[in-house]
Amino acid sequence: MSVQSDGGSSAGDALFRPVRAGNAFEETVERLLQAIRLGVVGAGERLPPERELAERLGVSRVTLREAIRALADAGYVTSRRGRYGGTFVTESLPPPRAEGRLRDPAALEDALGLRHVLETGAAELAASRTLTPADRRHLTSTLADTGSANIDDYRRRDSRLHLAIAEVTSSGSLTTAVADVRMRINELLDRIPLLEPNLDHSNTQHEAIVDAILAGDPVAARQAMAEHIEGTASLLRGFLS
Structure with missing residues (x-):
C-alpha cells in the first residue's frame, strides 16, 4: 500500500478515518474511491485487510463489503481468494467521463x-x-x-x-x-x-x-x-x- 509508514501523517490516515454514521455506505465508497483515484492505494495494490479497514473507517464489515462490492461492479477493485488473497485495485481503472464546459x-x-x-x-x-x-x-x-x-x-x-x-x-x-x-x-x-x-x-x-x-x-x-x-x-x- 502506497502510504507513508514511518513518521508524519499519512494520506492513508487522513482518508481512512471514521466516517459519519448517517451515510456510512456512501462515505465508505467515497473514501475508498479517494484512496484509489489519488494513488494512496495504487494500481494492482491490495487494500488493507477487511477487519483493519472496517475498524479504521468505523463501519461494520457488512457495510465495508457492500462498498467493496459496489466498487468491484464499477471496475475499480477485484477480490482474490486464497492465502495471498484480498481486495486489489484493478490494474486499469475505468476512464473518467469528460463532460465539457462547466455549468457553474x-x-x-x-x-x-x-x-x-x-x-x-x-x-x-x-x-x-x-x-x-x-x-x-x-x-x-x-x-x-x-x-x-x-x-x-x-x-x-x-x-x-x-x-x-x-x-x-x-x-x-x-x-x-x-x-x-x-x-x-x-x-x-x-x-x-x-x-x-x-x-x-x-x-x-x-x-x-x-x-x-x-x-x-x-x-x-x-x-x-x-x-x-x-x-x-x-x-x-x-x-x-
Whole structure:
C-alpha cells in the first residue's frame, strides 16, 4: 500500500478515518474511491485487510463489503481468494467521463481559491518543519515517481506528490483538506486534455517546490507552489470557463 509508514501523517490516515454514521455506505465508497483515484492505494495494490479497514473507517464489515462490492461492479477493485488473497485495485481503472464546459463557473473559482490557500500553506508549513529522514525520503521518492510517470498515469502520480507535501506537515487535518480539494481539482482536470508540454513544465515546478521544502525555505516553497498551481488554474479557466 502506497502510504507513508514511518513518521508524519499519512494520506492513508487522513482518508481512512471514521466516517459519519448517517451515510456510512456512501462515505465508505467515497473514501475508498479517494484512496484509489489519488494513488494512496495504487494500481494492482491490495487494500488493507477487511477487519483493519472496517475498524479504521468505523463501519461494520457488512457495510465495508457492500462498498467493496459496489466498487468491484464499477471496475475499480477485484477480490482474490486464497492465502495471498484480498481486495486489489484493478490494474486499469475505468476512464473518467469528460463532460465539457462547466455549468457553474463559480464552482471552478471556488475550487481554485481553496486549493491556492491550502496547498501554498502546506508547502510553506512543510518547509518550516524539521523534516525527518522518512519525510525527506517520502518527498524525494514521490517526486521521482511523478517525474517518471507516463501520460496515462501522470495525474495519479501528481496527486500523490501533492498529498506527500501535505503529509510531511504532520497535520492530519491539513492532509485531509488537501485530499478533499485535490479530488475536486481532479474532477475538473478530467474534463480537459493532458498536454505534454504542460507536464514537462509541471515536473520542473515540482522539483522547485520540493527543493525549497528540503532546503527549509518557506517563502520559496510557497512562491513555487503558487506559481505551479496558477499554471493549472490558467489551463482550467481556458478550457472550462
